[in-house]
Amino acid sequence: MNTQAYDQQQVQKEADEQALIEKRRERLKNESLRIIEIADNEANSALKCIHQLSVAGGATEATYIAIEQRIVADQDPAGAYHLALLAQSTPDLPIDARQLIELVVNKGDNQQLLALLKNLPLPPVDIIKEQILATNDGEAIGLMNAYLQINPEGYGSHHMLSSGQSDQIVPLSSGNHSN
Incomplete structure (x- = not known):
């Protein structure tokens, strides 16, 4: 039973x-x-x-x-x-x-481009680099160069986290909010 x-x-x-x-x-x-x-x-x-x-x-x-x-x-x-x-x-x-990434690369601002560079697993580094350099924005260029100096392959934050380094993934928002 x-x-x-x-x-x-x-x-x-x-x-x-x-x-x-x-x-x-x-x-x-x-x-x-x-x-x-x-x-x-x-x-x-x-x-x-x-x-x-x-x-x-x-x-x-x-x-x-x-x-x-x-x-x-x-x-x-x-x-x-x-x-x-x-x-x-x-x-x-x-x-x-890819279509979404291209839209960010072609229409996004430098903050969005830098976020793509840092947060995508395999970002289109050369294209993002060209776009940021074309703006002549010294601050954005400096941030990009500093990031690429420690991560020249542009492997994104997930790679850095898994290799023992830490980097904060910052969500983008519309408007001019500071992150």
């Missing part, structure tokens, strides 16, 4: 776990639909959508695609930066990280 009671408890436990999974899946689906609605209808909403995605703890593939489309439509380098970082850390996302 004890074995039968134990088996019933196991069956109930598995059913409860499955119910929790289904509840979470339904919540993520609803959050995804809400985020897609924002991305589809609000200009310059990519950062808001990425934040909502982070709070929700995930989303459907369609959500990532909608956010990427919003970024491209708005030519939003800050949104592109954040979504590119997500894509780098989650390789199965249905987005084109």
